[in-house]
Every structure is written in C-alpha cells, then in structure tokens.
Amino acid sequence: MSNQSVAPLSSLDTLSTELRPALSSGGPQRFCSVSASVMENTRCFANRFSDYKGALLPGQGGEAAVPAVVATVDKILKKVPTDVSDCDGGLYDGPAGVAYMLYHVSECPLFSEHREVYLKTAKQIIDVSVRYVDAEPDKNMRAAFLLGGAGIYAVAALIYKSLGLADFVKPLTKFRNLWEVCAPINFLECGSDELFVGRAGYLCAALVLKQKLGIEILSKDQIKSICQAIIESGKQYARRKRKPFPLMYSYYGTEYLGAAHGLSSVLQMLLSYQDMLSGAEKDLVWQSVDFLMNQEQNCNWPAELGAIIERENELVHWCHGAPGVAYLFAKAYLINKKPQYLDTCIRSGELVWQKGLLKKGPGICHGVAGSAYVFLLLYRLTGNSKYIYRAQRFAEFLFTEEFKAGSHSVTSVYSLFEGLSGTVCFLVDLLQPDQSEFPLFSVFV
Ligand SMILES: [Zn+2]
Numbered sequence: 247m248s249n250q251s252v253a254p255l256s257s258l259d260t261l262s263t264e265l266r267p268a269l270s271s272g273g274p275q276r277f278c279s280v281s282a283s284v285m286e287n288t289r290c291f292a293n294r295f296s297d298y299k300g301a302l303l304p305g306q307g308g309e310a311a312v313p314a315v316v317a318t319v320d321k322i323l324k325k326v327p328t329d330v331s332d333c334d335g336g337l338y339d340g341p342a343g344v345a346y347m348l349y350h351v352s353e354c355p356l357f358s359e360h361r362e363v364y365l366k367t368a369k370q371i372i373d374v375s376v377r378y379v380d381a382e383p384d385k386n387m388r389a390a391f392l393l394g395g396a397g398i399y400a401v402a403a404l405i406y407k408s409l410g411l412a413d414f415v416k417p418l419t420k421f422r423n424l425w426e427v428c429a430p431i432n433f434l435e436c437g438s439d440e441l442f443v444g445r446a447g448y449l450c451a452a453l454v455l456k457q458k459l460g461i462e463i464l465s466k467d468q469i470k471s472i473c474q475a476i477i478e479s480g481k482q483y484a485r486r487k488r489k490p491f492p493l494m495y496s497y498y499g500t501e502y503l504g505a506a507h508g509l510s511s512v513l514q515m516l517l518s519y520q521d522m523l524s525g526a527e528k529d530l531v532w533q534s535v536d537f538l539m540n541q542e543q544n545c546n547w548p549a550e551l552g553a554i555i556e557r558e559n560e561l562v563h564w565c566h567g568a569p570g571v572a573y574l575f576a577k578a579y580l581i582n583k584k585p586q587y588l589d590t591c592i593r594s595g596e597l598v599w600q601k602g603l604l605k606k607g608p609g610i611c612h613g614v615a616g617s618a619y620v621f622l623l624l625y626r627l628t629g630n631s632k633y634i635y636r637a638q639r640f641a642e643f644l645f646t647e648e649f650k651a652g653s654h655s656v657t658s659v660y661s662l663f664e665g666l667s668g669t670v671c672f673l674v675d676l677l678q679p680d681q682s683e684f685p686l687f688s689v690f691v
Contacts, residue, residue, distance in 0.1 A: 288558075288559065288605075289559065289560075289561070289562070289601070289604060289605060289606075290562070290601045290602065290603050290604050290605060291603040291604075291605065291643070291648060291649070291652060292603075293599060293600060293601075293602075293603050295639040295642075295643075297599070297632070297635075297636075298631070298632035298635040298636065301635075302631060302634055302635050302638060303635065303638045303639070303642065306638045306641065306642070306676070307677065308356070308677065309356060311673065311676070311677055312356055312357065312677075314645070314673065315351065315357070315670055315673050315674060316357075316360065318666055318669065318670050318673070319347075319348070319351060319360075319364070319670055321666065322344055322347070322659075322660045322665075322666050322667055322670070323344075323367065325659055325660045326341050326344045326371065326660040327341060328341070328370075328371070328374060329374070330374050330377055330378050333374060333375045333378035333379070334378075335393065335658065335661070336375075336390065336391075336392055336393040336394050336395075336397050336398060337391070337392050337393075337397040337398065337401065337662055337663075337686065338392045338393050338442065338611075338661065338662065338663045338664075339657070339658040339661035339662070339663060339664055339665070340375065340658075340661070341371050341374065341375060341660075342371070342372055342375040342397065342398045342401055342662075343660075343661050343662025343663065343667050343668075344368075344371055344660050344661070344662065344667050345368040345369075345371040345372040345375070345401055345402075345405060346368075346401045346404075346662055346667070346685065346686070347662060347667035347668070347670050347671055347685075348364040348365065348367055348368035348371070348405075349364075349365065349368050349401065349404055349405050349408060350670075350671050350674060350685065351364055351670060351671075351674050352364040352365045352368070352408065353408070354674050354677065354678060356674075356677055356678075357674075365405060365408055365409050366409075368405045369405050369406070369409060372398065372401055372402045372405050373402075375398045375402075376398055376399065376402050376417060378398075379394065379395035379398045379399070380420075382394070382395060385427050386427060386428075386433060386434055386443070387443075388424060388427070389424040389427040389428045389433075389443075389448060390442065390443035390444075390447065391441065391442065391443070391447025391448055391450055391451045392441065392442040392443075392447055392663070392686075393442050393443050394443060395420075395424070396421055396424050396447065396448050396451050397447070397451055397686070398417075399417040399418070399420045399421040399424075400417075400421055400451040400452075400454065400455050402414075402417035403415075403417045403418040403421065403455060403459065404455070404458055404459070407458075407459055414459075418455070418459075418463070421451065421452075421455070421463070422463065422464065424448065425448065425464060425468045425471075425472060428444070428445045428448050428472065428475075429468075429471050429472060429475055430475070431475050431478055431479050431482075432479070436497060436498050437495060437496050437497035437498065437507075438475075438479060439476050439479050439480065439495045439512050440495065440497045440502070440506075440507040440508065440511070440512060441505065441506060441507065441511040441512070441515075442506065442507060444497075444512075445472050445475060445476050445515075446476065446511050446512045446514075446515040448472065449469070449472060449473070449476075449515040449518070449519060450511070450515055450518075450686065450687065450688075451686070452464050452469070453515070453518055453519075453688055453691055454686050454688055456691070457688050457691040466522060469519055469522050470522045473516060473519055473522055473523060473527070474527070476512060476515075476516060477493065477516070477523075477527050477530060477531070479495065480492070480493030480494055480495055480512070480530075480534075481493060481530070483495055483496065491533065491534060491537040492530040492533050492534050492537075493509075493512075493513070493530055493531070493534040494509065494551070495508075495509060495512055500550050501550050501551040501552075502549060502550055502551075502566070503538065503541060503547050503548060503549065503550060503551055503566075503571065504547065504549060504563070504564075504565055504566040504567055504570045504571060505564055505565060505570025505571065505573060505574075505687075506564070506565035506566060506570065506611070507565075508549075508550075508566075509534070509538055509551075510538060510547075510570060510571040510573070510574040511570070511573075511574070511687075513531060513534055513535055513538065513574055514573055514574040514577050514689070516531045517531060517535070517574070517577045517578060517581060518577060518688075518689075518691070520581065532578075535574065535575075535578050538571070538574070539575065539586070539587075539590055542590065542593075543555045544557065544597075545568055545593040545594060545596060545597035546560055546561075546562060546567050546568045546594075546597055547567055547568060547571045549561055549566035549567070560601070561612075562597060562598060562601040562602055562604070562617070563604070563606075563611065563612035563616065564610055564611055564612065564616035564617075564619070564684070565611050565612050565616075566612075568593075568594035568597050568598065568620075569594065569598050569602065569616055569617055569619070569620045570616075571594065572590070572591045572594040572595070572620055572623060573623065573684065573687060573689050575587040575588075575590040575591050575594075576591050576623055576627055576689050577689045579591065579627065580627075580689060580690070588627060588628075591623070591624060591627060592624065592628075594620060595620050595621060595624045595633065595636075598617045598620045598621070599621075599636055602614070602617030602618070602620070602640065603617070603640065603643055603649075604616075604617060604653075605652060605653045605654055606653065606654050606656075607653055607654060607655075607656040607664060607665070608644050608649075608653070608656075608665070608666055608668075608669040609656065609661070609662075609663055609664040609665055609666075609668045609669065610662070610663055610668030610669075610671070610672065610684065610685060611663040611664055611668070612664075613653075613656075613664065613668070613669075614640055614643060614644055614649070614669075615640075615644070615668050615669040615671075615672035615673075616668070616684075617640060618636075618637045618640035618641065618672055618676075619637075619672060619675075619682075619684045621633040621634070621636040621637040621640070622634075622637050622672075622675055622676065622679055622682040622683075623682075623684070623689070625637070625679050625682070626679070626680070626682065626690065634676075634679050637672075637676055637679070638676065641672070641673060641676055644669060662685060668685060671685045
C-alpha cells in the first residue's frame, strides 16, 4: 500500500476550497431555516418530491425490488478488479468493500436463491485482499479499519462464518492481534484516533464483529486500554491547543468534526463502549458530546471546528456534516433517551431531505445512498413511516435520468463508500428497514 492511501479521503481533496472563509456572521443557530431559495446549490439536485402524505410508494417494497438489486450487483461484479495488485483502498474503495456488500445481500432472506453464489464470490474477492494485506509491510496500515487490514480481516471473518467455515478464526485472530498496534497513544503521526485508519476505526470493526458473530472479540482490558488511549490523546490535544472543551483530535492537522475523520465518530465509539469507561471518563465523553451538539449551525455541522457554514455551498455528507454526525446523537439518544439528542437527529433528517440529493454519485460517503441512510436511521429511532417514504424517494431518484445525467462520475464505481456497493447495501436495507444500518457503522448494538 502506498503512503498515499492514508491521506484523508472522502472529498477532502477539495476541502481547502470547500471551507471558504466565513462570509456570513450568523453564528450557531438551533433552528432549521433552509429556505427554498437556496435549494439550488451546486452540490445537490433540487428535491422536487412531495413529502409523505400517509402512504408508502407502491412497487418499491419486497420482491418487486429484487431484480434491480440483482442487476446492480451484476454490474458491480463486471467492474471489480480481481488481481492482488488492485487491492489498495481497503473496504473504502477497494475490492474488499464489494465482498462486504455481497455478504450483506446474502444475509437478506429475499436473496436466498443468490446466497451461495454471492458468498462464494465474496470469499474469492476477500481472499485476494487478505493475501494483499498479509504482505503489507507497514503494520499501521494493517491496523487500519476502512483503508487497511483490520477491515479486511473483519470482513473475511464474517464471510467465512457465513459459509460455515471454521477457518473464520484465522482472520479473526489476525484482527485481534492488531490491538497492540493501535494501543500506543501516538501510533500514527497523522492522528491516531479517527475512523478510517485510527483507533475509533479499530473499535468500530470490533463492534461490528461482536454484533454479527455474537462472540466477544477483544478482552475488557484490551478495549479499556484503547478507550483510555483515545481519551488521553484527546485530553492532551485539547490541553496543548488550549481548546475550551475536554476532548479534541486532529487528522493531518485539521480538526474535523464529522464521521469520516472527526470528533463525532470518535465520540460515537467511546459511547458504544461506555460500560468500559470510568465515571470521570464518561463525564468527559458526555461533555464532549454536548459540546459538539452546540456546534450545530442550521441543522448542520461544519467540516472542521470553528468554520462557519456558507449555506449555498455547505457539505451535507456522511463524511462531513449532519448525515454522519447524526449517528453520534442517535447513539447518545439510545443510551440515555434525552429528547434533545433525538431532536438533533430529526433536524439533521430535515436538512438531508432538502439537500441530500447529492451530485457526487450514488455512494454512502458523499452520495445519495449516504443521505438516504439517515432516513432509515430515523425510522429505526422513531418508527415513523415518513422516513421510509423519504428513503424510497431517494432510492427512486437514483434510477432517474436527472441523476444519471447530472451527477459527477465516480472513479471506483464498484466501491462500498463511493460507488454502487454502498448503494446496493442501502437498497437491501430499504427492504428490511427494521434491521437497517449504515454499513459497518452500528449504533443499534
Ligand atoms: Zn465522503
């Protein structure tokens, strides 16, 4: 793997221009006031769909939707590279993400007749990625979740287990052994704590494994030591940079707030393991959650701390902005049922309904499927069918000429995070909304 692969992904290439100097002086506001006049921004299509009026869309549920998913899977399998030299990108935009998608589809009963073929193909793909990452000389890259080995080993274990192979213990053992790599407080120079390559990612993978395999993945002491390293790292950074709040982090020198590389997913993982924290540690985490809640600007969060959102040009992505930050507040709400956390998620959903038909492709990182996952999250939190309807409308939009003609082309069209594999996961989850979850990012566990 090249060093390049640890550089920030997910549209950060254009971050410096995306985070333009503050032109407005509105400051943080707590109300959603995105008016129709600013809908036509350059990042999203106008949402012309009428909102929910009490009925879901016919023809989108159940078996009627299966052929569209199968056709998309076929398209992906024609494009995914199979050579060991093409395995860079991990689960994010490498072939391993396609293997995860096939695993996910094969778990859904509606696709039972494809299950065997999908799982066998998934095994072929992930075996090549495992060989690739076994040969990776940089142990830090082996410990990376979305961009490196930890994610690949985790998905290999899931696929092997689904196939009934006792061998699933092999990749699982490789995964478990990586905890030592990411335990030292500054194990990565670029920032040791975020989701893609850092400790939050490793904890996230362990959470998904525990959820899907139903066994303990790490010992309590191992989890505690990683959580403590995250907390200590955040305390040290906040102190050194004289931040007025308890925990903060940076990645390649930028203080990100969003799910991809930022504070929100780090805190989400700490909440996911809060039983392992001391009372004082929990206090620091909850203070930080509330601090982040107060950084909201018109239902959204800037990509980096202290930036002012320019509404005509704001990022409404899973990677940067409300569609990713919402998962932290969902987790907070599931733990302590405080209504302000649910309200924050609901406001995020309103923004996504208005500005979530993104032009950056069909994917889950900064594309339409990533937006639509917020509706599935809200459905699971509230039980309100309005959110299934909204997710159905976004699914419908993915198949329109307007979307095909007006969205940017994607480099790895097969990939899990930027391409169609994430879209397939979403379409499958729309068929079973009671179990839906953003891929590899569990809050209902
Ligand atoms: Zn992104």
